[in-house]
Amino acid sequence: xxxxxxxxxxxxxxxxxxxxxxxxxxxxxxxxxxxxxxxxxxxxxxxxxxxxxxxxxxxxxxxxxxxxxxxxxxxxxxxxxxxxxxxxxxxxxxxxxxxxxxxxxxxxxxxxxxxxxxxxxxxxxxxxxxxxxxxxxxxxxxxxxxxxxxxxxxxxxxxxxxxxxxxxxxxxxxxxxxxxxxxxxxxxxxxxxxxxxxxxxxxxxxxxxxxxxxxxxxxxxxxxxxxxxxxxxxxxxxxxxxxxxxxxxxxxxxxxx
Amino acid sequence: xxxxxxxxxxxxxxxxxxxxxxxxxxxxxxxxxxxxxxxxxxxxxxxxxxxxxxxxxxxxxxxxxxxxxxxxxxxxxxxxxxxxxxxxxxxxxxxxxxxxxxxxxxxxxxxxxxxxxxxxxxxxxxxxxxxxxxxxxxxxxxxxxxxxxxxxxxxxxxxxxxxxxxxxxxxxxxxxxxxxxxxxxxxxxxxxxxxxxxxxxxxxxxxxxxxxxxxxxxxxxxxxxxxxxxxxxxxxxxxxxxxxxxxxxxxxx
Numbered sequence: 001x002x003x004x005x006x007x008x009x010x011x012x013x014x015x016x017x018x019x020x021x022x023x024x025x026x027x028x029x030x031x032x033x034x035x036x037x038x039x040x041x042x043x044x045x046x047x048x049x050x051x052x053x054x055x056x057x058x059x060x061x062x063x064x065x066x067x068x069x070x071x072x073x074x075x076x077x078x079x080x081x082x083x084x085x086x087x088x089x090x091x092x093x094x095x096x097x098x099x100x101x102x103x104x105x106x107x108x109x110x111x112x113x114x115x116x117x118x119x120x121x122x123x124x125x126x127x128x129x130x131x132x133x134x135x136x137x138x139x140x141x142x143x144x145x146x147x148x149x150x151x152x153x154x155x156x157x158x159x160x161x162x163x164x165x166x167x168x169x170x171x172x173x174x175x176x177x178x179x180x181x182x183x184x185x186x187x188x189x190x191x192x193x194x195x196x197x198x199x200x201x202x203x204x205x206x207x208x209x210x211x212x213x214x215x216x217x218x219x220x221x222x223x224x225x226x227x228x229x230x231x232x233x234x235x236x237x238x239x240x241x242x243x244x245x246x247x248x249x250x251x252x253x254x255x256x257x
Numbered sequence: 258x259x260x261x262x263x264x265x266x267x268x269x270x271x272x273x274x275x276x277x278x279x280x281x282x283x284x285x286x287x288x289x290x291x292x293x294x295x296x297x298x299x300x301x302x303x304x305x306x307x308x309x310x311x312x313x314x315x316x317x318x319x320x321x322x323x324x325x326x327x328x329x330x331x332x333x334x335x336x337x338x339x340x341x342x343x344x345x346x347x348x349x350x351x352x353x354x355x356x357x358x359x360x361x362x363x364x365x366x367x368x369x370x371x372x373x374x375x376x377x378x379x380x381x382x383x384x385x386x387x388x389x390x391x392x393x394x395x396x397x398x399x400x401x402x403x404x405x406x407x408x409x410x411x412x413x414x415x416x417x418x419x420x421x422x423x424x425x426x427x428x429x430x431x432x433x434x435x436x437x438x439x440x441x442x443x444x445x446x447x448x449x450x451x452x453x454x455x456x457x458x459x460x461x462x463x464x465x466x467x468x469x470x471x472x473x474x475x476x477x478x479x480x481x482x483x484x485x486x487x488x489x490x491x492x493x494x495x496x497x498x499x500x501x502x503x504x505x506x507x508x509x510x
Binding site for chain 2: 057060062083086087089091093095097098099101102103104110111112114115116143144145159160163
Protein backbone atom coordinates (compact mmCIF):
# COMPACT_ATOMS: atom_id res chain seq x y z
CA UNK A 1 0.00 0.00 0.00
CA UNK A 2 1.51 3.33 0.95
CA UNK A 3 5.18 3.60 1.85
CA UNK A 4 4.42 4.50 5.46
CA UNK A 5 2.63 1.26 6.22
CA UNK A 6 5.89 -0.68 6.36
CA UNK A 7 6.44 0.34 9.99
CA UNK A 8 3.32 1.25 11.96
CA UNK A 9 0.05 1.87 10.10
CA UNK A 10 -0.45 5.58 9.44
CA UNK A 11 -3.22 7.10 11.54
CA UNK A 12 -6.61 7.25 9.80
CA UNK A 13 -6.65 10.99 10.18
CA UNK A 14 -3.81 13.40 10.81
CA UNK A 15 -4.61 17.10 10.84
CA UNK A 16 -1.75 19.44 11.58
CA UNK A 17 -1.79 23.22 12.08
CA UNK A 18 -4.85 23.57 9.89
CA UNK A 19 -6.05 27.14 9.44
CA UNK A 20 -8.81 28.42 7.21
CA UNK A 21 -10.53 31.68 6.45
CA UNK A 22 -13.67 31.92 4.35
CA UNK A 23 -13.50 34.07 1.20
CA UNK A 24 -15.47 36.79 3.02
CA UNK A 25 -12.58 37.12 5.48
CA UNK A 26 -14.18 35.31 8.41
CA UNK A 27 -11.56 33.02 9.88
CA UNK A 28 -13.00 29.75 11.15
CA UNK A 29 -9.95 27.62 11.99
CA UNK A 30 -6.81 28.86 13.73
CA UNK A 31 -4.36 25.96 13.63
CA UNK A 32 -6.11 22.68 14.39
CA UNK A 33 -4.06 19.62 15.39
CA UNK A 34 -5.86 16.31 15.54
CA UNK A 35 -4.75 12.72 15.11
CA UNK A 36 -7.16 9.81 15.05
CA UNK A 37 -5.67 6.33 15.09
CA UNK A 38 -7.00 3.44 13.06
CA UNK A 39 -10.14 1.91 14.56
CA UNK A 40 -10.68 4.69 17.09
CA UNK A 41 -14.08 6.27 17.72
CA UNK A 42 -13.69 9.95 18.54
CA UNK A 43 -16.34 12.56 19.29
CA UNK A 44 -15.77 16.10 18.07
CA UNK A 45 -17.56 18.40 20.51
CA UNK A 46 -17.93 22.13 20.54
CA UNK A 47 -20.42 24.97 20.67
CA UNK A 48 -22.22 26.29 17.58
CA UNK A 49 -19.92 28.29 15.37
CA UNK A 50 -16.79 26.62 16.71
CA UNK A 51 -15.74 25.56 13.22
CA UNK A 52 -16.77 21.90 13.38
CA UNK A 53 -18.43 21.81 9.97
CA UNK A 54 -15.56 23.77 8.44
CA UNK A 55 -13.13 21.19 9.81
CA UNK A 56 -15.23 18.31 8.44
CA UNK A 57 -15.32 19.86 4.97
CA UNK A 58 -11.51 19.92 4.98
CA UNK A 59 -11.28 16.20 5.58
CA UNK A 60 -12.38 15.29 2.05
CA UNK A 61 -11.06 18.33 0.29
CA UNK A 62 -14.30 20.23 -0.26
CA UNK A 63 -12.57 23.18 1.36
CA UNK A 64 -8.90 23.72 0.69
CA UNK A 65 -6.65 24.37 3.67
CA UNK A 66 -5.39 27.94 4.01
CA UNK A 67 -2.41 26.64 5.95
CA UNK A 68 -1.46 23.29 7.44
CA UNK A 69 -2.14 19.78 6.20
CA UNK A 70 -4.71 16.99 6.40
CA UNK A 71 -3.68 13.39 5.79
CA UNK A 72 -5.97 10.41 5.45
CA UNK A 73 -4.12 7.16 6.18
CA UNK A 74 -0.90 8.80 5.07
CA UNK A 75 -2.33 10.33 1.91
CA UNK A 76 -2.30 14.13 1.95
CA UNK A 77 -5.60 15.76 0.99
CA UNK A 78 -5.03 17.71 -2.18
CA UNK A 79 -6.16 18.17 -5.75
CA UNK A 80 -4.03 15.30 -7.15
CA UNK A 81 -5.91 12.42 -5.55
CA UNK A 82 -9.24 13.88 -4.63
CA UNK A 83 -11.15 10.82 -5.87
CA UNK A 84 -9.19 8.47 -3.61
CA UNK A 85 -9.53 10.87 -0.65
CA UNK A 86 -13.29 11.01 -1.12
CA UNK A 87 -13.44 7.24 -1.21
CA UNK A 88 -11.44 7.03 2.02
CA UNK A 89 -13.46 9.65 3.87
CA UNK A 90 -17.14 8.83 4.18
CA UNK A 91 -19.13 11.82 5.36
CA UNK A 92 -22.67 11.25 6.59
CA UNK A 93 -24.43 14.60 6.49
CA UNK A 94 -26.96 15.70 9.03
CA UNK A 95 -30.05 15.67 6.81
CA UNK A 96 -30.48 12.31 5.10
CA UNK A 97 -32.66 13.99 2.47
CA UNK A 98 -29.55 15.80 1.30
CA UNK A 99 -27.53 12.64 1.21
CA UNK A 100 -30.04 10.33 -0.46
CA UNK A 101 -30.65 11.82 -3.86
CA UNK A 102 -31.26 8.82 -6.07
CA UNK A 103 -34.71 7.37 -6.82
CA UNK A 104 -34.16 4.12 -4.94
CA UNK A 105 -32.12 3.04 -1.93
CA UNK A 106 -30.17 0.55 -4.04
CA UNK A 107 -29.13 3.13 -6.62
CA UNK A 108 -28.19 5.55 -3.90
CA UNK A 109 -25.91 3.09 -2.15
CA UNK A 110 -24.47 2.12 -5.52
CA UNK A 111 -23.75 5.73 -6.47
CA UNK A 112 -20.41 6.04 -4.69
CA UNK A 113 -18.85 2.72 -5.76
CA UNK A 114 -20.24 3.13 -9.29
CA UNK A 115 -18.67 6.58 -9.53
CA UNK A 116 -15.43 4.87 -8.60
CA UNK A 117 -15.90 2.51 -11.54
CA UNK A 118 -17.36 -0.62 -9.93
CA UNK A 119 -19.89 -2.48 -12.12
CA UNK A 120 -22.03 -5.60 -12.34
CA UNK A 121 -21.93 -8.34 -9.69
CA UNK A 122 -19.15 -6.71 -7.68
CA UNK A 123 -21.30 -3.60 -7.39
CA UNK A 124 -24.41 -5.55 -6.35
CA UNK A 125 -22.39 -7.41 -3.77
CA UNK A 126 -21.01 -4.17 -2.35
CA UNK A 127 -24.49 -2.65 -2.11
CA UNK A 128 -25.98 -5.69 -0.40
CA UNK A 129 -23.08 -5.87 2.01
CA UNK A 130 -23.40 -2.20 3.00
CA UNK A 131 -27.18 -2.42 3.41
CA UNK A 132 -26.87 -5.61 5.47
CA UNK A 133 -24.44 -3.94 7.83
CA UNK A 134 -27.04 -1.30 8.69
CA UNK A 135 -29.92 -3.78 8.66
CA UNK A 136 -31.65 -2.26 5.64
CA UNK A 137 -31.16 -4.97 3.03
CA UNK A 138 -34.92 -5.52 2.71
CA UNK A 139 -35.48 -1.92 1.69
CA UNK A 140 -33.17 -1.84 -1.32
CA UNK A 141 -35.87 -1.15 -3.88
CA UNK A 142 -37.78 1.47 -1.91
CA UNK A 143 -37.56 5.15 -2.73
CA UNK A 144 -35.73 6.93 0.12
CA UNK A 145 -38.58 9.35 0.81
CA UNK A 146 -40.86 6.47 1.80
CA UNK A 147 -38.62 5.45 4.69
CA UNK A 148 -38.79 6.68 8.27
CA UNK A 149 -36.23 9.22 9.41
CA UNK A 150 -34.23 6.64 11.35
CA UNK A 151 -34.20 4.29 8.37
CA UNK A 152 -33.04 7.11 6.10
CA UNK A 153 -30.20 7.92 8.46
CA UNK A 154 -29.14 4.26 8.41
CA UNK A 155 -29.26 4.16 4.61
CA UNK A 156 -27.17 7.34 4.59
CA UNK A 157 -24.56 5.46 6.65
CA UNK A 158 -24.74 2.58 4.17
CA UNK A 159 -24.12 4.91 1.23
CA UNK A 160 -20.70 5.75 2.60
CA UNK A 161 -19.96 2.27 3.98
CA UNK A 162 -20.37 1.00 0.42
CA UNK A 163 -17.19 2.89 -0.45
CA UNK A 164 -15.23 0.97 2.21
CA UNK A 165 -14.02 4.18 3.82
CA UNK A 166 -10.95 4.49 6.00
CA UNK A 167 -12.81 6.89 8.27
CA UNK A 168 -16.50 7.51 8.79
CA UNK A 169 -17.38 11.11 9.61
CA UNK A 170 -20.85 11.61 11.08
CA UNK A 171 -22.41 15.04 11.38
CA UNK A 172 -24.90 15.03 14.28
CA UNK A 173 -25.82 11.35 13.84
CA UNK A 174 -28.41 11.35 16.63
CA UNK A 175 -30.31 14.49 15.62
CA UNK A 176 -34.05 14.03 15.05
CA UNK A 177 -33.95 10.36 16.01
CA UNK A 178 -36.38 8.82 18.47
CA UNK A 179 -34.76 6.88 21.34
CA UNK A 180 -35.19 3.50 19.65
CA UNK A 181 -33.63 4.67 16.36
CA UNK A 182 -30.86 6.30 18.39
CA UNK A 183 -30.04 3.02 20.06
CA UNK A 184 -30.25 1.07 16.79
CA UNK A 185 -27.82 3.49 15.17
CA UNK A 186 -25.49 3.20 18.17
CA UNK A 187 -25.54 -0.60 17.87
CA UNK A 188 -24.71 -0.33 14.18
CA UNK A 189 -21.87 2.13 14.73
CA UNK A 190 -20.38 -0.08 17.45
CA UNK A 191 -20.53 -3.12 15.19
CA UNK A 192 -18.49 -1.45 12.42
CA UNK A 193 -14.75 -1.87 12.42
CA UNK A 194 -13.93 1.50 10.90
CA UNK A 195 -12.51 4.66 12.36
CA UNK A 196 -15.29 7.03 13.37
CA UNK A 197 -15.22 10.77 13.89
CA UNK A 198 -18.54 11.93 15.23
CA UNK A 199 -19.51 15.60 15.33
CA UNK A 200 -22.21 16.03 17.95
CA UNK A 201 -23.96 18.14 20.55
CA UNK A 202 -25.43 15.02 22.08
CA UNK A 203 -23.01 14.51 24.96
CA UNK A 204 -24.56 11.32 26.41
CA UNK A 205 -24.38 9.79 22.93
CA UNK A 206 -20.72 10.75 22.68
CA UNK A 207 -20.10 9.15 26.08
CA UNK A 208 -21.93 6.02 25.02
CA UNK A 209 -20.10 5.55 21.73
CA UNK A 210 -16.74 7.29 21.84
CA UNK A 211 -14.03 6.46 24.35
CA UNK A 212 -12.18 9.63 23.32
CA UNK A 213 -13.41 13.18 22.69
CA UNK A 214 -11.91 16.42 21.48
CA UNK A 215 -13.37 19.87 22.03
CA UNK A 216 -13.14 22.40 19.22
CA UNK A 217 -13.80 25.96 20.29
CA UNK A 218 -12.94 29.24 18.66
CA UNK A 219 -11.21 27.44 15.79
CA UNK A 220 -8.70 25.45 17.89
CA UNK A 221 -8.71 22.14 19.74
CA UNK A 222 -8.93 23.14 23.39
CA UNK A 223 -9.23 19.72 24.99
CA UNK A 224 -8.47 16.13 24.07
CA UNK A 225 -9.04 13.20 26.43
CA UNK A 226 -11.34 10.41 27.44
CA UNK A 227 -14.93 11.42 26.99
CA UNK A 228 -15.80 10.80 30.63
CA UNK A 229 -12.90 12.95 31.83
CA UNK A 230 -13.91 15.86 29.60
CA UNK A 231 -17.57 15.72 30.50
CA UNK A 232 -16.70 15.71 34.21
CA UNK A 233 -14.50 18.80 33.88
CA UNK A 234 -17.06 21.44 34.85
CA UNK A 235 -14.72 24.37 34.27
CA UNK A 236 -13.96 23.26 30.70
CA UNK A 237 -17.58 22.53 29.97
CA UNK A 238 -18.72 25.96 31.16
CA UNK A 239 -16.05 27.88 29.25
CA UNK A 240 -17.00 26.26 25.97
CA UNK A 241 -20.77 26.36 26.26
CA UNK A 242 -21.11 22.59 26.58
CA UNK A 243 -24.01 21.52 28.72
CA UNK A 244 -25.21 18.16 29.85
CA UNK A 245 -28.91 17.32 29.71
CA UNK A 246 -30.86 17.87 32.93
CA UNK A 247 -30.17 15.22 35.55
CA UNK A 248 -27.39 13.55 33.59
CA UNK A 249 -24.26 12.84 35.60
CA UNK A 250 -21.38 11.49 33.51
CA UNK A 251 -19.69 10.20 36.70
CA UNK A 252 -22.59 7.84 37.32
CA UNK A 253 -22.17 6.05 34.00
CA UNK A 254 -20.14 2.92 33.56
CA UNK A 255 -18.56 3.50 30.19
CA UNK A 256 -18.47 0.41 27.98
CA UNK A 257 -14.93 -0.23 26.86
CA UNK B 258 -45.63 12.37 2.58
CA UNK B 259 -45.76 9.84 -0.20
CA UNK B 260 -48.94 7.86 -0.28
CA UNK B 261 -48.02 4.58 -1.90
CA UNK B 262 -44.89 2.93 -3.03
CA UNK B 263 -45.15 4.00 -6.61
CA UNK B 264 -46.21 7.09 -8.42
CA UNK B 265 -49.93 7.76 -8.75
CA UNK B 266 -49.82 7.58 -12.54
CA UNK B 267 -48.43 4.08 -12.55
CA UNK B 268 -50.67 1.06 -12.36
CA UNK B 269 -48.90 -2.03 -11.18
CA UNK B 270 -49.33 -5.09 -13.38
CA UNK B 271 -47.65 -7.94 -15.21
CA UNK B 272 -49.09 -7.61 -18.69
CA UNK B 273 -47.05 -7.99 -21.88
CA UNK B 274 -47.10 -4.20 -22.20
CA UNK B 275 -45.68 -3.74 -18.70
CA UNK B 276 -42.92 -6.19 -19.56
CA UNK B 277 -41.63 -4.28 -22.58
CA UNK B 278 -38.44 -2.26 -22.00
CA UNK B 279 -39.20 1.41 -21.36
CA UNK B 280 -37.22 2.77 -24.28
CA UNK B 281 -39.18 0.64 -26.76
CA UNK B 282 -42.43 1.94 -25.35
CA UNK B 283 -41.27 5.56 -25.41
CA UNK B 284 -40.17 5.24 -29.03
CA UNK B 285 -43.46 3.54 -29.93
CA UNK B 286 -45.58 6.25 -28.32
CA UNK B 287 -43.50 8.98 -29.92
CA UNK B 288 -43.89 7.47 -33.40
CA UNK B 289 -47.59 6.85 -32.81
CA UNK B 290 -48.13 10.51 -31.92
CA UNK B 291 -46.14 11.63 -34.98
CA UNK B 292 -48.27 9.45 -37.22
CA UNK B 293 -51.52 10.68 -35.65
CA UNK B 294 -50.48 14.29 -36.01
CA UNK B 295 -49.63 13.89 -39.68
CA UNK B 296 -53.03 12.36 -40.54
CA UNK B 297 -55.30 14.67 -42.59
CA UNK B 298 -58.07 16.01 -40.34
CA UNK B 299 -60.76 15.24 -42.93
CA UNK B 300 -60.17 11.49 -42.55
CA UNK B 301 -62.50 11.27 -39.56
CA UNK B 302 -62.72 7.48 -39.68
CA UNK B 303 -58.92 7.21 -39.29
CA UNK B 304 -59.11 8.78 -35.85
CA UNK B 305 -61.76 6.25 -34.89
CA UNK B 306 -59.35 3.50 -35.90
CA UNK B 307 -56.55 5.12 -33.86
CA UNK B 308 -58.85 5.14 -30.84
CA UNK B 309 -59.49 1.45 -31.42
CA UNK B 310 -55.73 0.81 -31.58
CA UNK B 311 -55.27 2.60 -28.23
CA UNK B 312 -58.15 0.59 -26.78
CA UNK B 313 -56.52 -2.62 -28.00
CA UNK B 314 -53.20 -1.61 -26.43
CA UNK B 315 -54.99 -0.77 -23.17
CA UNK B 316 -56.68 -4.16 -23.24
CA UNK B 317 -53.32 -5.87 -23.76
CA UNK B 318 -51.97 -3.90 -20.79
CA UNK B 319 -55.08 -4.84 -18.76
CA UNK B 320 -55.80 -1.20 -18.00
CA UNK B 321 -59.54 -0.72 -17.37
CA UNK B 322 -61.28 1.82 -19.60
CA UNK B 323 -62.48 3.83 -16.59
CA UNK B 324 -58.92 4.31 -15.37
CA UNK B 325 -57.80 5.54 -18.77
CA UNK B 326 -60.79 7.87 -19.24
CA UNK B 327 -60.39 9.41 -15.78
CA UNK B 328 -56.72 10.14 -16.49
CA UNK B 329 -57.75 11.74 -19.78
CA UNK B 330 -59.45 14.56 -17.84
CA UNK B 331 -56.04 16.22 -17.55
CA UNK B 332 -56.64 17.34 -21.11
CA UNK B 333 -59.70 19.50 -20.28
CA UNK B 334 -57.96 22.86 -19.72
CA UNK B 335 -56.18 22.51 -23.05
CA UNK B 336 -59.34 21.56 -24.86
CA UNK B 337 -61.10 24.74 -23.70
CA UNK B 338 -59.13 26.67 -26.28
CA UNK B 339 -60.16 24.28 -29.03
CA UNK B 340 -63.82 24.81 -28.15
CA UNK B 341 -63.44 28.54 -28.67
CA UNK B 342 -62.12 28.19 -32.19
CA UNK B 343 -65.45 27.70 -34.05
CA UNK B 344 -66.66 31.00 -32.56
CA UNK B 345 -63.66 33.16 -33.27
CA UNK B 346 -62.20 31.76 -36.51
CA UNK B 347 -62.76 33.55 -39.85
CA UNK B 348 -64.11 32.14 -43.10
CA UNK B 349 -67.43 30.67 -44.38
CA UNK B 350 -69.90 29.94 -41.59
CA UNK B 351 -72.37 27.11 -41.03
CA UNK B 352 -75.37 26.67 -38.77
CA UNK B 353 -75.03 24.22 -35.88
CA UNK B 354 -77.85 24.06 -33.30
CA UNK B 355 -78.95 27.50 -34.29
CA UNK B 356 -75.52 29.06 -33.83
CA UNK B 357 -73.46 30.51 -36.63
CA UNK B 358 -70.04 28.84 -36.49
CA UNK B 359 -66.96 29.07 -38.67
CA UNK B 360 -66.46 25.96 -40.78
CA UNK B 361 -62.67 26.18 -40.72
CA UNK B 362 -62.90 26.81 -36.98
CA UNK B 363 -64.92 23.65 -36.54
CA UNK B 364 -62.36 21.65 -38.48
CA UNK B 365 -59.57 23.27 -36.45
CA UNK B 366 -61.29 22.42 -33.18
CA UNK B 367 -61.86 18.84 -34.30
CA UNK B 368 -58.23 18.60 -35.37
CA UNK B 369 -56.90 19.72 -31.98
CA UNK B 370 -59.43 17.72 -30.03
CA UNK B 371 -58.92 14.43 -31.87
CA UNK B 372 -55.14 14.58 -32.15
CA UNK B 373 -54.73 15.94 -28.64
CA UNK B 374 -56.93 13.29 -27.08
CA UNK B 375 -55.15 10.46 -28.91
CA UNK B 376 -51.75 11.83 -27.89
CA UNK B 377 -52.78 12.17 -24.26
CA UNK B 378 -54.35 8.71 -24.27
CA UNK B 379 -51.12 7.19 -25.59
CA UNK B 380 -49.07 9.04 -22.97
CA UNK B 381 -51.41 8.03 -20.17
CA UNK B 382 -51.10 4.44 -21.30
CA UNK B 383 -47.31 4.75 -21.31
CA UNK B 384 -47.29 6.27 -17.82
CA UNK B 385 -49.69 3.64 -16.50
CA UNK B 386 -47.54 0.76 -17.68
CA UNK B 387 -44.07 2.14 -17.05
CA UNK B 388 -42.61 3.21 -13.73
CA UNK B 389 -41.26 6.75 -13.61
CA UNK B 390 -37.80 5.45 -12.86
CA UNK B 391 -37.98 3.16 -15.88
CA UNK B 392 -39.13 6.03 -18.06
CA UNK B 393 -36.03 7.99 -17.11
CA UNK B 394 -33.75 5.05 -17.80
CA UNK B 395 -35.55 4.61 -21.11
CA UNK B 396 -34.94 8.23 -22.05
CA UNK B 397 -31.30 7.82 -21.10
CA UNK B 398 -31.13 4.76 -23.30
CA UNK B 399 -32.63 6.76 -26.18
CA UNK B 400 -29.68 9.14 -25.85
CA UNK B 401 -31.53 12.01 -24.26
CA UNK B 402 -28.88 14.46 -22.94
CA UNK B 403 -27.78 13.08 -19.54
CA UNK B 404 -28.13 16.49 -17.90
CA UNK B 405 -31.86 16.55 -18.70
CA UNK B 406 -32.29 13.03 -17.36
CA UNK B 407 -30.49 14.05 -14.16
CA UNK B 408 -32.69 17.12 -13.76
CA UNK B 409 -35.82 15.04 -14.25
CA UNK B 410 -34.71 12.41 -11.76
CA UNK B 411 -33.94 15.07 -9.15
CA UNK B 412 -37.39 16.53 -9.73
CA UNK B 413 -38.92 13.17 -8.93
CA UNK B 414 -36.74 12.65 -5.90
CA UNK B 415 -37.23 16.09 -4.38
CA UNK B 416 -40.80 16.84 -5.48
CA UNK B 417 -42.15 15.22 -2.32
CA UNK B 418 -39.55 16.82 -0.08
CA UNK B 419 -40.39 20.29 -1.35
CA UNK B 420 -44.16 19.73 -1.25
CA UNK B 421 -43.72 18.63 2.33
CA UNK B 422 -41.74 21.75 3.13
CA UNK B 423 -44.49 23.83 1.51
CA UNK B 424 -47.12 22.04 3.59
CA UNK B 425 -45.16 22.72 6.80
CA UNK B 426 -44.87 26.39 5.92
CA UNK B 427 -48.61 26.57 5.29
CA UNK B 428 -49.36 24.94 8.63
CA UNK B 429 -46.99 27.35 10.33
CA UNK B 430 -48.85 30.26 8.72
CA UNK B 431 -52.24 28.86 9.70
CA UNK B 432 -51.05 28.26 13.27
CA UNK B 433 -50.28 31.93 13.58
CA UNK B 434 -53.74 32.86 12.45
CA UNK B 435 -53.01 33.67 8.84
CA UNK B 436 -55.37 32.73 6.09
CA UNK B 437 -55.00 34.03 2.57
CA UNK B 438 -58.32 35.68 1.83
CA UNK B 439 -57.72 38.32 -0.76
CA UNK B 440 -55.30 40.29 -2.79
CA UNK B 441 -53.99 42.00 0.37
CA UNK B 442 -52.51 38.70 1.50
CA UNK B 443 -50.67 37.94 -1.68
CA UNK B 444 -47.60 39.66 -0.29
CA UNK B 445 -47.31 37.03 2.43
CA UNK B 446 -47.79 34.21 -0.06
CA UNK B 447 -45.15 35.71 -2.33
CA UNK B 448 -42.71 35.88 0.58
CA UNK B 449 -43.43 32.24 1.43
CA UNK B 450 -42.76 31.30 -2.16
CA UNK B 451 -39.50 33.24 -2.02
CA UNK B 452 -38.50 31.51 1.22
CA UNK B 453 -39.34 28.15 -0.32
CA UNK B 454 -37.20 28.98 -3.33
CA UNK B 455 -34.24 29.93 -1.16
CA UNK B 456 -34.63 26.82 0.99
CA UNK B 457 -34.76 24.63 -2.10
CA UNK B 458 -31.74 26.39 -3.53
CA UNK B 459 -29.79 25.83 -0.32
CA UNK B 460 -30.87 22.22 -0.25
CA UNK B 461 -29.58 21.97 -3.79
CA UNK B 462 -26.19 23.17 -2.60
CA UNK B 463 -26.16 20.66 0.26
CA UNK B 464 -27.16 17.82 -2.06
CA UNK B 465 -24.38 18.79 -4.42
CA UNK B 466 -21.93 18.77 -1.52
CA UNK B 467 -23.07 15.28 -0.56
CA UNK B 468 -22.69 14.14 -4.17
CA UNK B 469 -19.20 15.58 -4.53
CA UNK B 470 -18.25 13.91 -1.24
CA UNK B 471 -19.12 10.59 -2.81
CA UNK B 472 -17.07 11.10 -5.92
CA UNK B 473 -19.52 12.86 -8.27
CA UNK B 474 -17.66 14.44 -11.17
CA UNK B 475 -20.53 15.65 -13.34
CA UNK B 476 -21.92 12.46 -14.80
CA UNK B 477 -24.11 9.85 -13.20
CA UNK B 478 -22.62 6.39 -13.24
CA UNK B 479 -24.65 4.10 -15.48
CA UNK B 480 -25.95 1.23 -13.42
CA UNK B 481 -28.25 -1.23 -15.12
CA UNK B 482 -28.07 -1.57 -18.86
CA UNK B 483 -31.34 -2.91 -20.18
CA UNK B 484 -31.22 -3.97 -23.77
CA UNK B 485 -34.23 -4.85 -25.87
CA UNK B 486 -34.42 -7.95 -28.03
CA UNK B 487 -35.67 -7.90 -31.60
CA UNK B 488 -39.00 -9.45 -30.54
CA UNK B 489 -39.54 -6.74 -27.96
CA UNK B 490 -38.90 -4.03 -30.52
CA UNK B 491 -41.29 -5.74 -32.94
CA UNK B 492 -44.01 -5.92 -30.31
CA UNK B 493 -43.56 -2.29 -29.36
CA UNK B 494 -43.58 -1.31 -33.03
CA UNK B 495 -46.98 -2.96 -33.61
CA UNK B 496 -48.87 0.14 -32.43
CA UNK B 497 -47.10 2.81 -34.52
CA UNK B 498 -46.95 0.52 -37.58
CA UNK B 499 -50.66 -0.18 -37.47
CA UNK B 500 -51.23 3.56 -37.07
CA UNK B 501 -48.95 4.25 -40.02
CA UNK B 502 -51.03 1.94 -42.21
CA UNK B 503 -54.18 3.83 -41.18
CA UNK B 504 -52.47 7.15 -41.85
CA UNK B 505 -51.36 6.14 -45.34
CA UNK B 506 -54.92 5.00 -46.08
CA UNK B 507 -56.14 8.36 -44.85
CA UNK B 508 -53.89 10.17 -47.33
CA UNK B 509 -54.69 7.98 -50.31
CA UNK B 510 -58.46 7.59 -49.88
